[in-house]
Amino acid sequence: KAGVTQTPRYLIKTRGQQVTLSCSPISGHRSVSWYQQTPGQGLQFLFEYFSETQRNKGNFPGRFSGRQFSNSRSEMNVSTLELGDSALYLCASSGGVLAGVWNEQFFGPGTRLTVL
Amino acid sequence: QQQVKQSPQSLIVQKGGISIINCAYENTAFDYFPWYQQFPGKGPALLIAIRPDVSEKKEGRFTISFNKSAKQFSLHIMDSQPGDSATYFCAAAGANNLFFGTGTRLTVIP
Numbered sequence: 001k002a003g004v005t006q007t008p009r010y011l012i013k014t015r016g017q018q019v020t021l022s023c024s025p026i027s028g029h030r031s032v033s034w035y036q037q038t039p040g041q042g043l044q045f046l047f048e049y050f051s052e053t054q055r056n057k058g059n060f061p062g063r064f065s066g067r068q069f070s071n072s073r074s075e076m077n078v079s080t081l082e083l084g085d086s087a088l089y090l091c092a093s094s095g096g097v098l099a100g101v102w103n104e105q106f107f108g109p110g111t112r113l114t115v116l
Numbered sequence: 117q118q119q120v121k122q123s124p125q126s127l128i129v130q131k132g133g134i135s136i137i138n139c140a141y142e143n144t145a146f147d148y149f150p151w152y153q154q155f156p157g158k159g160p161a162l163l164i165a166i167r168p169d170v171s172e173k174k175e176g177r178f179t180i181s182f183n184k185s186a187k188q189f190s191l192h193i194m195d196s197q198p199g200d201s202a203t204y205f206c207a208a209a210g211a212n213n214l215f216f217g218t219g220t221r222l223t224v225i226p
Binding site for chain 1: 213
């Protein structure tokens with residue numbers, strides 16, 4: 001079974017631009033969560049989608065948004081990029097309702113975003 | 117405010133030794149406590165997890181000890197191997213959010 005895939009793996013943007021990251025979950029998984037990982041703040045939960053609906057949300061500003069499609073693939077968008085948005089963005093998928101959001105999450109390799 | 121405090125920041129252990137990483141939390145509403153292992157260039161991988169109704173869970177060489185009254189939990193890696201060298205994160209989850217510790221970089225010396 002293929003794992004969680006994220007595209008692109010690396011991205012360079014400049015301040016003020018916007019960016020869209022993509023995540024394809026493990027086949028059959030309906031929950032997709034997004035995380036930001038930085039040396040300073042560590043791993044932080046952004047939001048979680050289940051069946052095309054945002055079910056949980058962390059403490060990030062509205063510039064960070066996401067969506068999920070009917071095939072469970074998810075995209076994350078960051079608008080008006082700031083230098084501090086440079087990070088590794090990870091997505092994770094899990095079975096969903098019965099598995100519990102946080103149980104048995106499988107992480108992708110991440111997208112490394114650099115904001116110049 | 118850091119929801120989950122993790123220590124030490126780094127740890128060096130001899131092959132065959134025991135690695136111990138500690139975490140503490142404040143929010144008594146947390147009900148799921150996973151540990152993740154992350155290798156360079158990879159996403160975290162779930163290692164082992166525990167719920168607060170048990171005090172210990174063991175899977176192979178990995179054991180979680182959980183002290184609900186002290187709001188602390190720890191990861192013990194028995195017979196540590198060089199292949200265990202990685203960064204380990206504890207986490208605590210409530211209904212709507214998952215909070216991570218700051219990570220422990222473990223190095224196991226052959």
